[in-house]
Every structure is written in structure tokens, then in C-alpha cells.
Amino acid sequence: MSDVAASPEKILEVEDLEIVFxxxxxxxxxxxxxxxxTVRQGETFGxxxxxxxxxxxVGRCIVCxxxxxxxxxxxxxxxxxxxxxxxxxxxRRSFQxxxxxxxxxxxxxxxxxxxxxxPLVVAGVGNAAERRRKAxxxxxxxxxxxxxxxxxxxEISGGQKQRANIARALVLEPKLIxxxxxxxxLDVSIQADMLNLFADLQRDFDLTYVFIxxxxxxxxxxxxxxxxxxxxxxxxxxxxxxLMTAPLHPYTAALLSAEPEPVPAHLRARQRIILQGEVxxxxxxxxxxxxxxxCPRAEARCTVDEPEWRERAPAPGRMVACxxxxxxxxxxx
Amino acid sequence: MSDTLALSPAAAAxxxxxxxxxxxxxxxxxxxxxxxxxxxxxxxxxxxxxEIVGIVGESGCGKSLTAxxxxxxxxLRGCRRTGEIRFEGMNLAALGEAxxxxxRGRRIGMIFQEPxxxxxxxxxxxxxxxxxxxxxxxxxxxxxxxxxxAALDSVGIASPASVATMYPMSLSGGMRQRVMxxxxxxxxxxxxxxxxxxxxxxxxxxxxIMDLLVDLGRRTxxxxxxxxxxxxxxxxxxxxxxTMYAGQVVExxxxxxILARPLHPYTAGLLRSLxxxxxxxxxxxxIPGRVPSPKEMPVGCRxxxxxxxxxxxxxxxxxxxxxxxxxxxxRRSTELHLAGAVA
Numbered sequence: 001m002s003d004v005a006a007s008p009e010k011i012l013e014v015e016d017l018e019i020v021f022x023x024x025x026x027x028x029x030x031x032x033x034x035x036x037x038t039v040r041q042g043e044t045f046g047x048x049x050x051x052x053x054x055x056x057x058v059g060r061c062i063v064c065x066x067x068x069x070x071x072x073x074x075x076x077x078x079x080x081x082x083x084x085x086x087x088x089x090x091x092r093r094s095f096q097x098x099x100x101x102x103x104x105x106x107x108x109x110x111x112x113x114x115x116x117x118x119p120l121v122v123a124g125v126g127n128a129a130e131r132r133r134k135a136x137x138x139x140x141x142x143x144x145x146x147x148x149x150x151x152x153x154x155e156i157s158g159g160q161k162q163r164a165n166i167a168r169a170l171v172l173e174p175k176l177i178x179x180x181x182x183x184x185x186l187d188v189s190i191q192a193d194m195l196n197l198f199a200d201l202q203r204d205f206d207l208t209y210v211f212i213x214x215x216x217x218x219x220x221x222x223x224x225x226x227x228x229x230x231x232x233x234x235x236x237x238x239x240x241x242x243l244m245t246a247p248l249h250p251y252t253a254a255l256l257s258a259e260p261e262p263v264p265a266h267l268r269a270r271q272r273i274i275l276q277g278e279v280x281x282x283x284x285x286x287x288x289x290x291x292x293x294x295c296p297r298a299e300a301r302c303t304v305d306e307p308e309w310r311e312r313a314p315a316p317g318r319m320v321a322c323x324x325x326x327x328x329x330x331x332x333x
Numbered sequence: 334m335s336d337t338l339a340l341s342p343a344a345a346a347x348x349x350x351x352x353x354x355x356x357x358x359x360x361x362x363x364x365x366x367x368x369x370x371x372x373x374x375x376x377x378x379x380x381x382x383x384e385i386v387g388i389v390g391e392s393g394c395g396k397s398l399t400a401x402x403x404x405x406x407x408x409l410r411g412c413r414r415t416g417e418i419r420f421e422g423m424n425l426a427a428l429g430e431a432x433x434x435x436x437r438g439r440r441i442g443m444i445f446q447e448p449x450x451x452x453x454x455x456x457x458x459x460x461x462x463x464x465x466x467x468x469x470x471x472x473x474x475x476x477x478x479x480x481x482x483a484a485l486d487s488v489g490i491a492s493p494a495s496v497a498t499m500y501p502m503s504l505s506g507g508m509r510q511r512v513m514x515x516x517x518x519x520x521x522x523x524x525x526x527x528x529x530x531x532x533x534x535x536x537x538x539x540x541x542i543m544d545l546l547v548d549l550g551r552r553t554x555x556x557x558x559x560x561x562x563x564x565x566x567x568x569x570x571x572x573x574x575x576t577m578y579a580g581q582v583v584e585x586x587x588x589x590x591i592l593a594r595p596l597h598p599y600t601a602g603l604l605r606s607l608x609x610x611x612x613x614x615x616x617x618x619x620i621p622g623r624v625p626s627p628k629e630m631p632v633g634c635r636x637x638x639x640x641x642x643x644x645x646x647x648x649x650x651x652x653x654x655x656x657x658x659x660x661x662x663x664r665r666s667t668e669l670h671l672a673g674a675v676a
Contacts, residue, residue: 050535050536050537050538051535157623159623187391187392187562188391188562188564188603188606188607189391189602189603189606189619189620190391190619191606192606192607192608192617192618192619193617193619195608195617196616196617196619199614199616214535214536216536217607217608217609218608220608220613221608221609221613221614221617222608222614240613241613254537255536255537257540258536258537258539258540259536259565260539260540260543260563260565260566260568260569260570261565261568261569262563262564262565262567262568262592262604262607262674263568263592263674263675264568264588264589264592264593264673264674265568265589267674267675268568268569272540274537274540274541274544275537275540275541278505278507278508278538279505279535279538294537
């Protein structure tokens with residue numbers, strides 16, 4: 001592939017991404033269906049969606065844990081799937097992922113220090129002493145002491161385990177980290193600590209994040225831009241502040257309104273939109289607009305015409321896929 | 334829809350405000366090689382009829398243990414429970430297992446977080462509801478089945494008759510939780526204990542389920558004890574809330590007034606650590622440190638080691654004291670002016 005078109009500030013370009021699971025014997029599930037976005041260097045790009053929306057599948061594909069069925073992923077202009085296995089292994093160091101469950105991500109038979117050293121061993125960095133020094137340094141950076149580093153995963157708390165996972169991802173000095181539900185399993189006060197840590201690390205290491213979560217508050221807090229996924233497709237994309245206050249897509253509006261607000265009733269201005277019905281089965285996606293079966297705004301044409309993914313003028317950088325995006329949706333909050 | 338559930342028409346006519354459940358000095362301890370350790374300590378609170386009371390707190394604060402100890406679903410060995418649980422003129426803490434069985438599911442319903450582990454995978458949904466009904470009421474199979482279908486209908490399940498013949502595995506998470514609610518309410522309990530009923534669900538489905546719970550509570554007059562870590566859900570559905578910390582109740586009062594002006598630094602800390610729109614990208618306030626382990630509980634105020642307002646006298650034991658319409662376990666509660674929740 002041509003590597004010349006690389007724009008230095010576009011660290012990640014995803015274009016018409018399609019990921020299909022199964023199909024040879026059973027029915028195929030189109031988990032990701034034509035998703036495209038770009039992420040700039042140093043930015044935090046949030047992806048919101050409910051379970052089954054395909055957000056984690058996109059995240060895994062970004063770091064080459066899954067190959068796309070169609071479409072492309074480019075890392076700073078380069079197609080990682082065109083690399084040889086050895087090249088890819090080296091390339092991967094710059095594109096890391098952190099998962100939700102800190103327990104599953106750490107080997108219970110390895111100390112925290114060994115777990116953090118492991119990526120360095122795989123990458124063949126330095127000798128044992130250097131690796132240890134590097135790992136301890138990184139653990140210190142995420143506020144885990146050398147004493148804790150000698151412990152096993154079961155001997156530390158959930159928050160500490162997630163810190164260890166962050167250190168593990170950071171130790172190879174990546175450029176981009178996909179954070180897949182990294183704070184979902186944590187209590188609020190620990191979650192707050194962790195979000196602060198992510199912000200600090202971004203500044204210190206010039207990191208780019210793709211921050212995937214079902215938690216709107218978390219995504220809105222940390223992200224510069226947010227994309228909303230529904231059923232394998234992007235339905236809306238825009239700067240976090242405007243998307244959260246003036247959503248264009250009925251699904252975004254419903255998501256925002258469904259998020260319970262911990263404030264006294266008189267401070268709660270927004271109107272509740274309760275979506276009817278269940279999330280449709282991925283084996284039988286609805287025709288036309290995939291949201292039409294639950295959409296309060298749907299009309300007959302929505303069941304037939306699939307809305308185009310388009311920029312919604314006059315707001316630059318705001319993308320939406322809804323026939324009625326021009327109508328002003330009621331402002332949330 | 335409401336009459337489809339009614340076994341006794343009087344059930345819906347509960348007097349609002351009357352005390353239904355009163356826990357007094359409830360303590361639960363576990364035994365290991367070092368002896369007994371109290372995990373719940375002197376928990377006292379009341380639930381009135383028609384009320385929805387939320388219990389909030391971080392994991393390990395004793396929220397679920399409080400629910401389990403009300404229902405006496407504690408391990409038989411190596412566990413002790415002291416204190417009093419007054420419910421409809423009985424002391425649940427003094428009941429034997431045979432009597433307790435008549436209370437569980439009949440007078441006190443329960444819903445847990447993970448519906449899949451609470452439902453039996455080898456029986457149809459209808460059979461499981463029938464089992465609950467026939468345990469408590471002298472109904473024929475056909476009568477019970479009819480009621481089971483009606484109960485599924487009342488929780489908003491479309492085509493309840495066919496869903497009743499389905500196994501839990503063929504239902505979505507939201508549907509399973511609706512089935513759990515139908516099962517918990519089919520005997521028209523006076524009290525429903527819901528322990529994180531929506532935690533495993535997506536936010537749009539969570540909104541549906543919460544709506545349903547609040548609506549059913551209102552229509553049937555069932556009081557709800559709602560356990561959650563989500564302050565937003567408490568703010569939107571509950572009338573009163575309890576904050577628990579390290580096995581104790583630290584604050585108790587009407588939701589609106591607690592959110593507007595928390596009196597305990599821990600409640601205030603929980604509210605402050607939530608991300609909100611106005612302060613996007615700014616630093617979040619967190620509560621330093623961790624919940625102490627039950628074996629290393631401080632002698633004085635249990636929150637003092639993490640509290641920014643702690644003074645030397647805070648390291649003395651602290652009782653839950655009445656402050657107006659609220660109860661607070663903090664000696665500085667009236668002098669501190671803690672910030673409430675902001676939109």
C-alpha cells in the first residue's frame with residue numbers, strides 16, 4: 001500500500017471498516033459495518049455504545065488483534081495488516097490496549113513486577129536489570145510502590161491491578177492506547193483517581209487515547225471528540241461538549257437522557273426519553289436505519305432508506321447518520 | 334395491569350408512612366483462625382411503607398451483607414448475627430428457618446444483580462414463577478400458571494404466555510431481569526429488596542427497568558430497599574437514602590436534602606468524585622486511601638483516616654446521631670459546610 005499520503009498528525013485512520021464473524025457454517029454477524037474516523041496525535045477519542053454495538057471489536061481491530069473483513073486501519077499512514085509477522089510484532093509496541101477486567105489481564109502466577117517486565121522481554125529490550133529498572137520506574141509513575149511490585153495479583157486491590165495494567169501497556173512507550181472499559185469495574189472514587197492518572201500520563205508521554213466505554217459521563221469527561229456506535233455503525237460523531245449538550249441523533253439523545261443524574265430534582269432539567277423495546281438481534285439487523293425499531297422519531301422511510309453518514313452543516317466536524325438531523329433535537333441538560 | 338397481580342385487594346391500600354422494617358444495632362461477624370470479626374457493625378435504619386430507600390457506598394461497605402442478613406441468607410457456620418430486625422410485628426432475627434421460609438419470597442421479595450445466576454437454567458420461566466406461587470399459596474397448577482402469565486404481563490413482557498414457556502437462556506438480560514421482578518412481586522411482598530438490579534444492564538435498558546420498578550412499587554404499595562453504587566439511580570428513584578461506609582450507616586435522610594447538602598464527608602466525597610459536564614477535562618476529586626479491611630478497623634470514626642476534615646477527637650468512637658430529619662455519624666457534621674451535587 002502507498003505510505004506517502006501520511007499526514008503527520010493523523011495517528012489513526014479507520015476507513016469503511018467491516019468486521020464479520022462466522023458465516024461459513026452458521027449465520028454471519030456483521031459486528032462492525034462501515035465505520036470510519038480519524039484520530040489526531042495527542043487527542044482522546046471516545047467511543048460510546050451499549051453492549052453488542054461493536055465498540056470493543058473496533059478497539060481490537062485498531063490494535064491488530066482482529067483483521068478487518070473489509071476496509072482499512074492505518075497507523076500514522078501505514079497499514080499494519082500489510083506488515084510481516086516480525087514487523088507487526090515490532091510495530092505493535094506503539095499501539096497498545098488495556099482491557100476492562102484487571103484480573104483477567106494479569107497472570108495470577110506472576111508477580112506484578114514480572115507482569116510489567118514481560119512485554120519488555122517479548123520485545124527484547126535491554127537485559128534483566130535494565131528491564132527491572134524500567135518496569136519499576138513505570139510502576140512508580142502509576143503510583144505502585146516497589147513493595148507492591150513484588151506481590152501477586154490476588155494480594156492487591158482492583159484499582160491497583162488496573163494501575164499495574166496501565167504500567168504494563170506504558171512500559172513499551174506506545175504512541176496510542178486503546179482503553180476498553182478501563183474504569184468500569186472500579187468504585188467511583190477510585191475511578192476518579194484513574195481518570196486523573198490517564199490525563200497526567202497523556203500529558204507526560206504525549207499519548208493518544210481511544211477511550212471505549214458505555215459510561216457517558218466517563219467518556220464525556222476525558223474525551224475531546226466522541227463517536228456514538230449503535231449496532232455496528234457510527235450514528236454520530238462530534239466534539240465532546242457539543243455532542244453531550246446538543247445531540248443530533250435520537251439515539252445519542254436517548255442515551256444521554258437515560259443516564260441517571262445524581263443531582264436533586266430541581267437541578268434536573270432534561271426530559272427522559274425511555275426507548276421502547278429490546279436491542280435487536282445481530283443475526284437479523286433491522287432494515288433501513290438500524291435504530292428505527294426503537295427510535296421515537298422514526299417514520300416510514302427509516303425502515304427502508306438507510307441514512308447517509310454525513311457532515312451536518314453548519315457545524316464543522318459533526319457527523320451524523322439520521323434523516324432528520326436538521327431538526328433541532330431538544331437540548332439535553 | 335395492576336389488578337392482575339392482586340391476590341388480596343387490601344395489599345395496595347397500605348398506609349403510607351408506617352414503619353415496615355426496622356433494623357436496630359444489626360451486626361454481622363465472621364469467624365476465622367483469629368476469632369470473630371464484625372463486618373457489619375450496629376446498622377440501624379427503617380423502611381416505611383410505600384417508600385423507596387436507597388443504600389449507597391463503595392464495594393465492601395456492607396450493602397449486600399445488610400440485605401442478606403435481613404433475609405437470613407448468611408452462611409450457617411462461622412457467621413453470627415446480632416441485633417433486631419422488626420418486620421410486621423415480628424423480629425426476623427429471632428425466627429427459625431422454617432418461619433423465615435414463609436417470609437422470604439412471600440413477604441419480602443428479592444432481586445439480585447445477575448439474573449442468570451438467580452434463574453434455574455433447566456426450568457421454564459413460567460415453571461419457576463409457579464413454584465414460587467405454589468410454595469406460598471394453595472393454588473392448582475393451572476391457577477398458578479395463569480397468575481404467572483399475568484405477572485409476566487405486568488412487568489411489560491410482550492406475549493407473556495409464550496415467554497412463560499421459554500428457558501432463561503433464550504431471553505435477553507433485560508428480559509431476564511423483568512422475569513426476576515415478576516417472580517419477586519408475584520406474591521405481593523410488603524418489601525422488595527433489590528440488590529444492584531440494573532448493574533449488568535445497558536443504560537437504556539436500565540432506564541426501562543428502573544421505571545418499571547418505581548412504577549410497580551407505587552402501584553402495589555410495595556416498599557423497596559434498593560442497593561446500588563450508582564448515586565444517579567438513587568437520586569432519580571428513591572425517596573430516602575442511606576450511605577454506608579465500612580460496615581456502618583454514616584448518613585441517612587431524604588435524598589433531596591442529602592444531595593443538596595451532604596452532612597457526612599464520605600457522602601460528599603462520593604458526590605464530588607463523579608465526573609460532570611461543567612468540569613470537563615478538569616481534575617476529579619477523589620477520596621484518598623481505601624476502605625479499611627474489617628480486621629484493621631479504626632477504633633474511632635472509621636472514615637477518619639481518609640477524611641480531609643478529621644481532627645484528633647475524630648479518632649474516638651462516633652455514634653449515629655439525629656440532625657434534624659437526618660442521621661449522621663460525624664461529630665463535625667453541623668460545623669462543616671460540605672458541597673452538594675451540581676448539575
